[in-house]
Amino acid sequence: MDTAQATAVTTRTITFRIWRQDDPNKPGHFDEFKVPYTKGANVISCLMEIQRNPVTVEGKKVAPVIWDAACLEEVCGSCAMNINGRVRMACSALVDKLEQPITLEPMSKFPVVRDLSVDRERMFDALKRVKGWIPVDGTHNLGPGPRQSPKDQSVMYVLSTCITCGSCLEACPQVSQDNNFIGAAAISQARLFNMNPTGKLQSEERVRALMGPGGIQDCGKAQNCVKVCPKEIPLTTSIAVMNREVTKLLIKDIFFQEEEQKSHGGPG
Amino acid sequence: MAAAARFTVVGGGLAGLMTTIKLAEAGHQVDVLSLVPVKRSHSVCAQGGINGAVNTKGEGDHPDIHVKDTLRGGDFLAEQTSVKGMCHAAPGIIYLLDRMGVTFNRTPEGLLDFRRFGGTLHHRTAFAGATTGQQLLYALDEQVRRYEAEGKVTKYEYWEWLGTVKDEGGRVIGSVAVDLRTMEIRTFPAEAVCLATGGPGIVFGRSTNSIINTGTAAGRAFMEGAIYANGEFIQVHPTSIPGEDKLRLMSESVRGEGGRVWVPKKKGDTRNPRDIPESERFYFLEEKYPKYKNLVPRDVATREIFMVCRDMGMGIGGKDGVYLDVTHIPAKTLDAKIKGVMEIYEKFVGDDPRVTPMVIFPGMHYSMGGLYVRFEADSRTQTPAEGSPVNQSTNIPGLYATGEADYAFHGANRLGANSLLSCIYSGMIGGPAMAAFAKSNATSAAAMPEKYFQSAKSYWEDRFATIKKMNGPENPYGLARELGDIMTENCTVVRYNDRLKKTVEKIRELKSRWNNVNVLDTGNVANRSLSYTNQLWNMLELGEVIATSALLRDESRGAHYKPEFSLPEPKVKDPTKDPEWMALWKKRHEKWAKTTIAKHSEQGPQISYEEIPTPVLDPEPRWYA
Numbered sequence: 001m002d003t004a005q006a007t008a009v010t011t012r013t014i015t016f017r018i019w020r021q022d023d024p025n026k027p028g029h030f031d032e033f034k035v036p037y038t039k040g041a042n043v044i045s046c047l048m049e050i051q052r053n054p055v056t057v058e059g060k061k062v063a064p065v066i067w068d069a070a071c072l073e074e075v076c077g078s079c080a081m082n083i084n085g086r087v088r089m090a091c092s093a094l095v096d097k098l099e100q101p102i103t104l105e106p107m108s109k110f111p112v113v114r115d116l117s118v119d120r121e122r123m124f125d126a127l128k129r130v131k132g133w134i135p136v137d138g139t140h141n142l143g144p145g146p147r148q149s150p151k152d153q154s155v156m157y158v159l160s161t162c163i164t165c166g167s168c169l170e171a172c173p174q175v176s177q178d179n180n181f182i183g184a185a186a187i188s189q190a191r192l193f194n195m196n197p198t199g200k201l202q203s204e205e206r207v208r209a210l211m212g213p214g215g216i217q218d219c220g221k222a223q224n225c226v227k228v229c230p231k232e233i234p235l236t237t238s239i240a241v242m243n244r245e246v247t248k249l250l251i252k253d254i255f256f257q258e259e260e261q262k263s264h265g266g267p268g
Numbered sequence: 269m270a271a272a273a274r275f276t277v278v279g280g281g282l283a284g285l286m287t288t289i290k291l292a293e294a295g296h297q298v299d300v301l302s303l304v305p306v307k308r309s310h311s312v313c314a315q316g317g318i319n320g321a322v323n324t325k326g327e328g329d330h331p332d333i334h335v336k337d338t339l340r341g342g343d344f345l346a347e348q349t350s351v352k353g354m355c356h357a358a359p360g361i362i363y364l365l366d367r368m369g370v371t372f373n374r375t376p377e378g379l380l381d382f383r384r385f386g387g388t389l390h391h392r393t394a395f396a397g398a399t400t401g402q403q404l405l406y407a408l409d410e411q412v413r414r415y416e417a418e419g420k421v422t423k424y425e426y427w428e429w430l431g432t433v434k435d436e437g438g439r440v441i442g443s444v445a446v447d448l449r450t451m452e453i454r455t456f457p458a459e460a461v462c463l464a465t466g467g468p469g470i471v472f473g474r475s476t477n478s479i480i481n482t483g484t485a486a487g488r489a490f491m492e493g494a495i496y497a498n499g500e501f502i503q504v505h506p507t508s509i510p511g512e513d514k515l516r517l518m519s520e521s522v523r524g525e526g527g528r529v530w531v532p533k534k535k536g537d538t539r540n541p542r543d544i545p546e547s548e549r550f551y552f553l554e555e556k557y558p559k560y561k562n563l564v565p566r567d568v569a570t571r572e573i574f575m576v577c578r579d580m581g582m583g584i585g586g587k588d589g590v591y592l593d594v595t596h597i598p599a600k601t602l603d604a605k606i607k608g609v610m611e612i613y614e615k616f617v618g619d620d621p622r623v624t625p626m627v628i629f630p631g632m633h634y635s636m637g638g639l640y641v642r643f644e645a646d647s648r649t650q651t652p653a654e655g656s657p658v659n660q661s662t663n664i665p666g667l668y669a670t671g672e673a674d675y676a677f678h679g680a681n682r683l684g685a686n687s688l689l690s691c692i693y694s695g696m697i698g699g700p701a702m703a704a705f706a707k708s709n710a711t712s713a714a715a716m717p718e719k720y721f722q723s724a725k726s727y728w729e730d731r732f733a734t735i736k737k738m739n740g741p742e743n744p745y746g747l748a749r750e751l752g753d754i755m756t757e758n759c760t761v762v763r764y765n766d767r768l769k770k771t772v773e774k775i776r777e778l779k780s781r782w783n784n785v786n787v788l789d790t791g792n793v794a795n796r797s798l799s800y801t802n803q804l805w806n807m808l809e810l811g812e813v814i815a816t817s818a819l820l821r822d823e824s825r826g827a828h829y830k831p832e833f834s835l836p837e838p839k840v841k842d843p844t845k846d847p848e849w850m851a852l853w854k855k856r857h858e859k860w861a862k863t864t865i866a867k868h869s870e871q872g873p874q875i876s877y878e879e880i881p882t883p884v885l886d887p888e889p890r891w892y893a
Contacts, residue, residue: 147378
């Protein structure tokens with residue numbers, strides 16, 4: 001690179017305000033950084049630049065920022081954070097489209113590990129809660145699975161692109177760090193497995209998992225989840241579908257209870 | 269060994285999860301160590317599909333043709349019995365994934381759909397949109413979650429494997445790992461350890477790989493005596509979008525679904541590509557390879573694109589880049605089959621590829637080489653013998669490797685959609701092999717004296733304490749960038765010995781500068797710079813293996829291309845009809861159709877070569893024109 005270009009690159013900078021928190025139990029603060037501008041830069045490429053030169057605008061040497069990332073193409077779900085006050089994936093947040101200073105904060109609905117990194121274990125626990133799997137008999141060869149229509153496949157495929165990023169929980173007014181509302185992602189996964197021709201066989205168990213405290217009835221229908229989902233998954237449709245399933249099961253339960261009472265009641 | 273033994277699997281991608289499932293299914297306890305929640309592993313990035321000669325398209329496809337395509341695609345450097353086992357298991361693997369709920373695309377009749385991919389003339393690739401890796405990984409993740417809920421699997425996510433624990437005889441009896449959040453270092457006793465730790469993409473700085481793919485575990489295993497094989501064989505994918513932070517993959521399925529690669533016939537043509545008429549476009553792959561067209565194997569397509577840009581100066585706007593054009597395909601078809609990649613292009617470049625041709629360039633993608641593993645062939649079928657403890661075993665007793673981390677399945681060049689398959693197949697035979705190995709040992713690892721574990725643990729505690737005190741002038745991330753830049757410049761598409769020599773020298777310089785690193789962070793929670801500085805050394809070790817192996821292999825084969833040592837073009841279209849050329853080919857083949865074996869030493873990697881048995885298919889010239 002010749003000097004003229006080098007000067008041109010270094011004169012234009014991008015300003016970041018980044019939340020720093022050394023420890024989950026310690027108070028946090030913002031650090032401000034300036035990063036050389038490059039065309040096509042995104043939030044992650046700028047965080048990488050800060051790693052190579054972790055110095056704030058005041059000239060103070062600090063530890064590099066800690067954040068979660070892996071694939072950088074919006075498919076691993078790691079890098080969700082609040083960027084200028086809105087939850088989104090940092091890898092696809094192009095700097096040219098963001099107002100400066102660019103403010104980066106960790107998601108607020110999950111415990112902070114450090115800086116922008118948070119603990120999303122509750123999301124994986126929720127997948128256990130809804131039994132989000134097909135209980136195959138084994139990995140031995142049993143031939144193909146049941147036939148499926150391309151139409152069903154296209155619905156299920158979209159549901160199965162959920163990257164467990166946590167954006168839907170972050171945007172949901174019903175989710176807080178102190179409650180156990182299961183959230184849109186896992187509800188939508190329950191719908192996915194209940195649509196699968198084999199998964200259907202355990203549909204009642206998944207629907208039951210959505211009943212009770214922290215279940216689907218805690219949804220306040222704010223519809224924020226569907227607006228922030230980076231994969232554009234029809235989360236509110238999934239919630240509506242599963243709500244119907246829960247209602248059907250509740251009615252069935254009441255009916256059976258009555259039946260049972262009658263049968264145990266002896267001759268009248 | 270007790271009936272239910274404890275094992276460690278390192279890595280939560282497809283290979284690691286399948287290894288885990290096989291062990292858990294057999295009733296064993298498995299500790300899974302992963303840098304990230306396993307659902308975020310790099311397998312998630314695979315797009316195009318998974319190969320299996322299911323033959324539902326009336327094309328007469330057969331696993332034996334899959335074997336032939338794979339061995340030929342890898343220019344006869346792959347381990348033949350494992351390839352045969354893999355291709356014959358492939359249809360069953362696809363059916364298994366189907367039963368696990370993978371949302372594979374369907375035909376109107378409700379059957380699995382298959383698409384074309386590179387290096388074959390058959391529709392052999394099952395796919396779920398253009399995010400097949402994600403869908404497959406999720407299916408295995410779900411099965412492992414089920415075992416986790418049953419208490420058979422314990423996940424250690426955000427844990428990094430640091431090294432082995434060995435007994436006096438050199439048998440692996442466990443691992444040492446660090447919790448990347450609390451920075452706690454502890455040991456994991458295990459009857460056998462499997463490294464399913466993926467490839468070394470980040471050694472090249474920017475690649476199509478996830479940023480966790482530093483190759484650190486393989487690098488460390490190499491330092492501990494594991495053989496690293498065929499390191500020089502690095503796949504550069506023909507079609508990626510260059511970016512500041514990474515090179516984003518544009519799946520081969522784009523061409524599988526009819527995408528065409530071209531440049532304007534006029535150099536430096538500044539017209540909007542849509543305004544350039546058909547007659548003024550140079551479809552260079554279709555012209556040179558009328559049979560395979562845009563679906564030649566990756567190494568071939570990559571070299572052609574590279575030459576069109578660098579040697580002929582015909583890249584778009586005189587720069588690196590050619591068009592990958594799908595604008596002639598209905599948007600509805602694109603959305604049904606390759607929406608995932610369409611969206612990546614749209615989000616990161618800003619143009620809609622349904623309307624404007626994409627601009628792409630080759631990017632580092634995959635390592636065919638990896639940890640050397642062995643197989644025991646069933647003499648009847650010439651496939652890996654079921655339940656043999658030898659399968660997927662490294663040269664260190666008790667240490668196994670599966671997935672991209674092993675060297676076996678792809679030879680000098682991997683065919684598209686064979687990697688998801690090799691990950692799963694290697695796990696399917698690796699898990700049972702580990703269990704068989706445990707059974708054959710008189711003493712369980714758990715019953716070994718505590719001193720072995722204690723000394724391994726204190727080695728790593730000391731090393732981390734030492735690194736944490738490093739306060740020299742060098743930034744570890746800056747050193748990594750220098751490594752990546754020189755590896756990309758000299759160890760990718762075209763290789764020259766003088767530059768490779770300089771690369772090896774540069775890596776040695778970086779190694780000495782590593783001693784003057786500043787660790788940047790003295791924190792006690794999630795101190796990434798600390799773990800990264802340790803990883804960086806292992807990356808430098810692997811970089812040196814790759815560059816040295818490339819330097820010493822004086823020929824062109826698959827992804828390893830040295831113009832100074834290439835065979836001339838044959839005089840006729842079918843090279844087997846050119847006896848002079850065939851004589852040259854035979855001479856070259858006899859000298860170089862060997863596995864590169866790298867062993868660690870303080871002075872740098874020691875390279876030797878091993879003959880490759882060919883019980884499945886006799887080598888022949890690899891020719892696609």
